Amino acid sequence: MARKMLQFTRLDQRTPDKRSAGTRRVDFDEIYGRFTPDAAGDQASRCEQCGIPFCQIHCPLQNNIPDWLMLTAAGRLEEAYALSSATNSMPEICGRICPQDRLCEGSCVLEQSRHGAVTIGAVEKFITDTAWERGWVKPILPLREREQSVGIIGGGPAGMAAAEQLRAQGYQVTLYDRYDRIGGLLVYGIPGFKLEKSVVERRVDLLARSGVIFKTNFEVGRDASLPELRKTHDAVLIATGVYKARGLSIPGAGLRGVTKALDYLIASNRTGLGDRVPAFEDGTLDAKDKAVVVIGGGDTAMDCLRTAIRQGARSVKCLYRRDRANMPGSQREVINAVEEGVDFVWLTAPEAVLGDERATGVRAHRMHLGVADATGRQSPQPIAGSEFTLEADLVIEALGFEPEDLPAVFGEPRLPITRWGTIQIDPVSKMSGLDGVFAAGDIVRGASLVVWAVRDGRDAAEGIRRYLVAKAAAAPAKAAP
Ligand code: SF4
Structure with a gap:
């Protein structure tokens, strides 16, 4: 109509x-x-x-x-x-x-x-x-197959988007991932109540049917170094994302019962996929019947809070040092979390995790928003004498992610990185300082949205295409038979 x-x-x-x-x-x-x-x-x-x-x-x-x-x-x-x-x-x-x-x-x-x-x-x-x-989503059938190959390290959204674009150009694409499934955070980070796993699986399956080769459980640095992958492929794209969690640096942060957001979410998602997860089965990463405190105000914190609710936690609280208007997470997610029973404790910062061997509580203090800093955001300031204690036997740190030391991990000390540990690339070509080595997604821009990873993966694929066209043109012509 x-x-x-x-x-x-x-x-x-x-x-x-x-x-x-x-x-x-x-x-x-x-x-x-x-x-x-x-x-x-x-x-x-x-x-x-x-x-x-x-x-x-x-x-x-x-x-x-x-x-x-x-x-x-x-x-x-x-x-x-x-x-x-x-x-x-x-x-x-x-x-x-x-x-x-x-x-x-x-x-x-x-x-x-x-x-x-x-x-x-x-x-x-x-x-x-x-x-x-209705069957309108079809595997890629390139107009022409090309011999040149691209190795993509990281099967998350940036790597998947780049793989799709490069296959459409007819390049031979191999996707390497350290996990046992392709999808990265789409599979292991984001809970099913936001993104059911079958939705990701059909995309992954489409890439396989489009001719993308998957090498899972493959760790660059253990199974091959970056220099070795450069010899195997005409171009390499690094799209590993950022996985190193920022931790709390307060007394008690090392107690049992204090865990990183991603470890918690991966355990929950793996369990949902039918995998055996000992740390979930023995209760370490299961929120059932526990008083849960999640520290952070981003989307990962929201995912942890709402996962804990579904696991049957006794209580679920979010500690965030700014107020609701100044949190980085989506307001829609906050509404959903509140509806499901999450208790938000705004303008609060943790001071210590309490307990002997195991966490039993979090001591925190109230904050107020002071003058704006150089970025225009009001910086939170502690309010003297405002300390209070919350019961907690599972404390989840959702404080953001940082890049790993990729030059060391990948066995390539010449890989150029920024002072934040992200990979330095040319903003136009998307190539790093190493010839034929490109990078895209969170490992370049820092932890960000899936949609930005897709954009970066597509842009990097275009940079790689131009590079490979130039490389093919510069190669000596094959002798006529
Ligand atoms: Fe339509 Fe976009 Fe305009 Fe909204 S902003 S009315 S969606 S064109």
């Missing part, structure tokens, strides 16, 4: 149904339902078709949102999918986990004019899920 656009004056903003907090607290299934075709078309038709579309400008992938909304409103879903997948290697994943309230929907003029943003993420998810079901 073709619809007129600009229906925001007639139609209110609607989101897909959300399961009630009571039902979603007990399982790891996704919490949002899906639009019906009519609802998706109606919601898409609310778009104003802006001449300067701020939604698109503020999308890291510059997705052509107004046009695929218009096609959805017109019922032309296959074309909508073709357009959306032209700029995005995994639109159904971005539709589920992007913080749209901070990106496209937060920038939508309808949000700014208080009509309520077009529900872009939910429409994107609808279009792509429909495309999968």
Whole structure:
């Protein structure tokens, strides 16, 4: 059914149904339902078709949102999918986990004019899920196979996006990952209630059917050094992400019962996938019946909090040193967490983890927001005499991630890194200071969003393509038979 656009004056903003907090607290299934075709078309038709579309400008992938909304409103879903997948290697994943309230929907003029943003993420998810079901998502069949090969280190979103783009150009692609599944944080970091694992698996399977070779349980530095991979491939892309967790440096941080966010999430996700996880089975990384305190205010902290709820924790509290308006995580996630029973303790910083061998509590103090620093953010200051104690037998540190020492790990001391430990690359070519070695994603920009990793992976693939074209052109022509 073709619809007129600009229906925001007639139609209110609607989101897909959300399961009630009571039902979603007990399982790891996704919490949002899906639009019906009519609802998706109606919601898409609310778009104003802006001449300067701020939604698109503020999308890291510059997705052509107004046009695929218009096609959805017109019922032309296959074309909508073709357009959306032209700029995005995994639109159904971005539709589920992007913080749209901070990106496209937060920038939508309808949000700014208080009509309520077009529900872009939910429409994107609808279009792509429909495309999968109707068989419009097909393995890549390159027009021409090329002999040159690319080794990609890291099977997360940046590596997957680069692999897709390079296969489309006909290059031979091998994806190396240290874990036993491809997907990186999409599989092991992000909980199923935000992104069901089957959604990632079908993307991974599509890459396999497109001819990408996977080498899992492969650690660069143990199974091959970076110099060895450079000899094996015509180009190498480093897309490892950043996995080294920042820890607490307060008394008691080493007690049993204090754990890193990623260890906790990986154990939960592996258990959900049916893997045996001894540290979960013996209760170390299981929040059941425990008083849980999560320290941090980003999306990883939200994931831990909501996982603990589902594991049956006795209480779940979030300690964050700023207030709700100044937290880095998505507001939508905070709302979901509150609905599910998480207790947020804003403007609070931990002082010590209490206990003898095992954590029994967290001593914390109140903060207030002082003057803005050079970045414009108000810096939190402790309030003297405001100390108090919270019960805690599982303390989860969700304080962000840092790069590992890759030159040492990869056995390549000449790999150039920045003072933050990220890999230094040329901003245009995406190549590092080592010829033919590229980098993309969090290992370049620091811990960031999946959608930025997809963008970086695609950009790096283009840099690699140009490099390989130039390399092939410079190679001596094969002698005629
Ligand atoms: Fe449509 Fe909002 Fe984007 Fe404007 S900003 S084109 S109304 S989705």
